[in-house]
Amino acid sequence: MVVRLRFRQDRAGLKPAARTPGTVSATDEELVERYRLGDDDAFEWLVERYGASALRFARYLVRDGHLAEEIAQDAFVKLVGVVRDGGFDPARGRFASFFFRMVRHLSIDRMRARSRAPQIAEDLDPQESVGAPDLLLQKERCAQVREIVATLPERERAAIVLREFDGLSYKEIALALDANIETVKTWIFRARRRIQGSWSEAHAEESRTHGM
Amino acid sequence: MECNDLQLLLSCYADGECTPEEARRVRDHLELCASCRATLEQWTAASQAWAAEEPEPASLRPLHARIEAELWRQRASARSAPIRRARRGVHAAWGLLATAAAVVLAVGLLYPSATAEQEAREIVQIDQGNREEAMRQRSLLERLRLEIAATTLRAQAAGVSTERLAELDREAQSILAETQSLEQRLYVLQTRMALGALSPTSRPRGDRPAPGGGR
Numbered sequence: 001m002v003v004r005l006r007f008r009q010d011r012a013g014l015k016p017a018a019r020t021p022g023t024v025s026a027t028d029e030e031l032v033e034r035y036r037l038g039d040d041d042a043f044e045w046l047v048e049r050y051g052a053s054a055l056r057f058a059r060y061l062v063r064d065g066h067l068a069e070e071i072a073q074d075a076f077v078k079l080v081g082v083v084r085d086g087g088f089d090p091a092r093g094r095f096a097s098f099f100f101r102m103v104r105h106l107s108i109d110r111m112r113a114r115s116r117a118p119q120i121a122e123d124l125d126p127q128e129s130v131g132a133p134d135l136l137l138q139k140e141r142c143a144q145v146r147e148i149v150a151t152l153p154e155r156e157r158a159a160i161v162l163r164e165f166d167g168l169s170y171k172e173i174a175l176a177l178d179a180n181i182e183t184v185k186t187w188i189f190r191a192r193r194r195i196q197g198s199w200s201e202a203h204a205e206e207s208r209t210h211g212m
Numbered sequence: 213m214e215c216n217d218l219q220l221l222l223s224c225y226a227d228g229e230c231t232p233e234e235a236r237r238v239r240d241h242l243e244l245c246a247s248c249r250a251t252l253e254q255w256t257a258a259s260q261a262w263a264a265e266e267p268e269p270a271s272l273r274p275l276h277a278r279i280e281a282e283l284w285r286q287r288a289s290a291r292s293a294p295i296r297r298a299r300r301g302v303h304a305a306w307g308l309l310a311t312a313a314a315v316v317l318a319v320g321l322l323y324p325s326a327t328a329e330q331e332a333r334e335i336v337q338i339d340q341g342n343r344e345e346a347m348r349q350r351s352l353l354e355r356l357r358l359e360i361a362a363t364t365l366r367a368q369a370a371g372v373s374t375e376r377l378a379e380l381d382r383e384a385q386s387i388l389a390e391t392q393s394l395e396q397r398l399y400v401l402q403t404r405m406a407l408g409a410l411s412p413t414s415r416p417r418g419d420r421p422a423p424g425g426g427r
């Protein structure tokens with residue numbers, strides 16, 4: 001992790017990035033409120049918690065790693081403004097839903113702006129594998145799932161990513177994707193079935209080629 | 213067929229999204245049905261394999277740098293209460309230093325990964341925030357000088373002797389100098405640590421995929 005210098009001259013001089021006690025256990029919503037009241041550390045914590053997720057979510061949506069980076073950055077920059085203006089209302093759902101909804105809308109905007117039809121798996125191709133054979137196999141399998149996911153319809157894809165990686169509940173996913181819970185249930189189920197289908201096919205193939 | 217009817221519920225069950233009644237139904241069925249058990253196992257296996265995906269730390273670096281810059285910019289523009297800030301005047305001059313360092317650091321963080329135009333945009337953004345902040349700092353210094361002059365006049369009017377006043381002023385300046393020197397020491401130390409962490413030895417430049425994919 002990169003050591004980042006923070007500027008604190010409005011408190012007692014310039015302090016190192018000391019974490020405010022209790023930050024780790026604070027809920028997202030508490031962090032948002034603390035940032036709104038002027039605690040920049042709280043925002044940095046949100047970035048820590050959601051940076052990788054935002055990037056991954058955007059990448060699955062736009063299928064372009066570089067564009068996804070820009071979207072993730074835009075999302076947090078936008079979040080700064082929205083939170084400062086009191087634009088997040090915890091009564092209307094958890095922060096995660098609110099944030100991923102924002103990432104999704106930014107992704108859609110960016111794709112529209114580039115008037116670029118989503119392409120298949122540009123950035124989601126199998127990665128070059130290094131290391132032990134079992135790690136290699138694990139990476140291959142992971143790549144395999146990612147390839148299947150890349151072919152899913154947009155909101156099925158979004159739903160399964162939020163479920164599998166970010167552990168959002170169906171209700172939270174529904175809020176993030178502007179849908180209702182029943183639909184989310186179906187999306188996730190369909191995504192699973194598609195993944196399972198290709199997965200078991202590939203494994204059957206693997207077993208045959210290895211003479212099992 | 214019961215299995216087909218149950219699959220959607222099975223998916224909810226896997227996510228812990230069933231009612232207790234539904235969960236019981238699923239469990240009862242799973243006990244009797246090897247096919248649904250296999251399905252559930254395959255879902256779990258696929259999910260675990262997928263979870264091996266890790267974000268590249270390198271791709272998060274520009275994100276952190278930009279957020280840092282944005283928070284800095286926000287804070288700079290949020291500060292519009294000069295009186296309140298005057299009390300923190302001790303730290304004023306020093307903000308300029310920090311501002312300069314912010315540019316250096318932000319650029320340093322961005323350099324290995326951002327594209328040239330992204331980089332240019334970031335720098336313009338950071339620079340604008342910093343320029344605004346520098347202007348505020350300058351007007352703050354002016355205000356402080358005026359306030360010191362006014363305080364001196366008020367003290368004289370209240371009958372404090374010129375000698376006593378000069379003595380107090382020397383004391384204040386010496387405390388200030390010591391404070392600043394300690395703060396600067398700390399600051400230099402932190403900067404060196406931050407730059408050390410970013411030096412080529414600890415931050416290989418080739419750790420990011422080239423445009424067009426691949427690692």
Ligand SMILES: [Zn+2]
Pocket residue numbers: 214215218241245246247248249
């Ligand atoms: Zn069954």
